[in-house]
Amino acid sequence: MRVLVTGGAGFIGSHTVDALLAEGHDVRVLDALVPPVHPQHRFPQHLLDRGVDCIIGDVRDRKAWERALADVDAVFHLAAYQDYLPDFSTFFNTNVVSTALLYEVLVESGLLPHRVVVASSQAVYGEGTYRCSNCPEGRQVHPRLRKEEDLARRLWDLRCTVCGQSMTPEWTDENIVAPHNAYALSKYGEENVALTLGERYNIPSVALRYSIVQGSRQSFHNAYSGILRIFTQRILGGLQPVCYEDGHQLRDYVSVHDVVRANLLALHHDGAVGQAINIGGGRQVSVADFAQLVVKCAGASLEPSAPGLYRVGDTRHVLSSIDRAASLGWRPEVPLSDIVEEYLSWAVAQPDFGDVTTAADEHMRALGTLRHAT
Numbered sequence: 001m002r003v004l005v006t007g008g009a010g011f012i013g014s015h016t017v018d019a020l021l022a023e024g025h026d027v028r029v030l031d032a033l034v035p036p037v038h039p040q041h042r043f044p045q046h047l048l049d050r051g052v053d054c055i056i057g058d059v060r061d062r063k064a065w066e067r068a069l070a071d072v073d074a075v076f077h078l079a080a081y082q083d084y085l086p087d088f089s090t091f092f093n094t095n096v097v098s099t100a101l102l103y104e105v106l107v108e109s110g111l112l113p114h115r116v117v118v119a120s121s122q123a124v125y126g127e128g129t130y131r132c133s134n135c136p137e138g139r140q141v142h143p144r145l146r147k148e149e150d151l152a153r154r155l156w157d158l159r160c161t162v163c164g165q166s167m168t169p170e171w172t173d174e175n176i177v178a179p180h181n182a183y184a185l186s187k188y189g190e191e192n193v194a195l196t197l198g199e200r201y202n203i204p205s206v207a208l209r210y211s212i213v214q215g216s217r218q219s220f221h222n223a224y225s226g227i228l229r230i231f232t233q234r235i236l237g238g239l240q241p242v243c244y245e246d247g248h249q250l251r252d253y254v255s256v257h258d259v260v261r262a263n264l265l266a267l268h269h270d271g272a273v274g275q276a277i278n279i280g281g282g283r284q285v286s287v288a289d290f291a292q293l294v295v296k297c298a299g300a301s302l303e304p305s306a307p308g309l310y311r312v313g314d315t316r317h318v319l320s321s322i323d324r325a326a327s328l329g330w331r332p333e334v335p336l337s338d339i340v341e342e343y344l345s346w347a348v349a350q351p352d353f354g355d356v357t358t359a360a361d362e363h364m365r366a367l368g369t370l371r372h373a374t
């Protein structure tokens, strides 16, 4: 097949390109090479060396789609705007309008690709699913966003709105969605455009809701992603890893290699068509435990600290159920320690590796996104 990967110069995109080449496909990449991910505004050499057809273009531009979609058999739409900044319309223009343009050009040109896969996110769940064991029959709860005044007083945990007791986070399945920021709203919009127009116009489409993806080639300059980057940069610089809140937040980190296998499954498995599917790590890890693991793998002896910093709008715990993906034959395979070790050996070999964490934190503080509890 000839496969188009938008955002193919980025983290998940470039690993996906590798896997597609290994399967023998012709690969085309459409990428705008946007800063801060691409400070040099250049395609990665390994893509150019391997005969990938690299097009510089913006997914908000119809003409870029027209050029990139010529003769393609499948599309991975991974290019996206991801940030904490309050330029709300950029999220919708880049993530939703681009997806509408993709289908618009496909329908107009009469192209019927074998598959369109769009990248959605665990962010669509907001605070996810909890259970209150104190309420009759162990009530399941889908909480709203935490209140700023609670965070400012270090009241990190969500409490049941009926009985006021603390609740236990559960694995969140694909059925209940509660996006609570512009990025999450735009990702939910993107997947709705893809699945609805895909069904309406017989274009087999899949939306994958990735959890927090970790691995080599994650940009050092991206303030959004990268707990591994942040901890690694501090620990290798001899500084304590700093956890936001109390460090007890639960996450289900997933390896980029597992995500790439999920992408290939979505490309090939007809059972995936028409669905939104969670792709997560299937294990609960606290932020503080993750910091300890990075310390151990780096051979350092530092204790993680939790000075009471918090990011406005962050989720307390979020864990995606992977039952739907498992029913199609996918499960995460890469152990957490392998993710960390692979990342460490890749990161230290990069010429631009250095501590940008402090600058990123200062930037978030200036914007009011990162705050200090009293």
Ligand SMILES: NC(=O)c1ccc[n+]([C@@H]2O[C@H](COP(=O)([O-])OP(=O)(O)OC[C@H]3O[C@@H](n4cnc5c(N)ncnc54)[C@H](O)[C@@H]3O)[C@@H](O)[C@H]2O)c1
Residues within 6 Å of the ligand: 006, 007, 008, 009, 010, 011, 012, 013, 030, 031, 032, 033, 034, 037, 038, 057, 058, 059, 060, 077, 078, 079, 080, 081, 082, 094, 119, 120, 121, 122, 209, 210, 211, 212, 213, 214, 218, 219, 222, 225
């Ligand atoms: N990394 C994660 O943890 C994670 C989690 C959930 C969902 N996702 C989704 O997966 C996808 C890939 O994420 P990633 O982590 O590889 O990001 P990334 O920033 O490494 O790569 C994104 C690529 O898209 C390109 N791009 C951005 N805006 C563009 C535009 N307007 N036109 C063309 N190209 C543009 C960038 O230049 C970059 O190469 C995104 O859709 C993201 O929302 C990522």
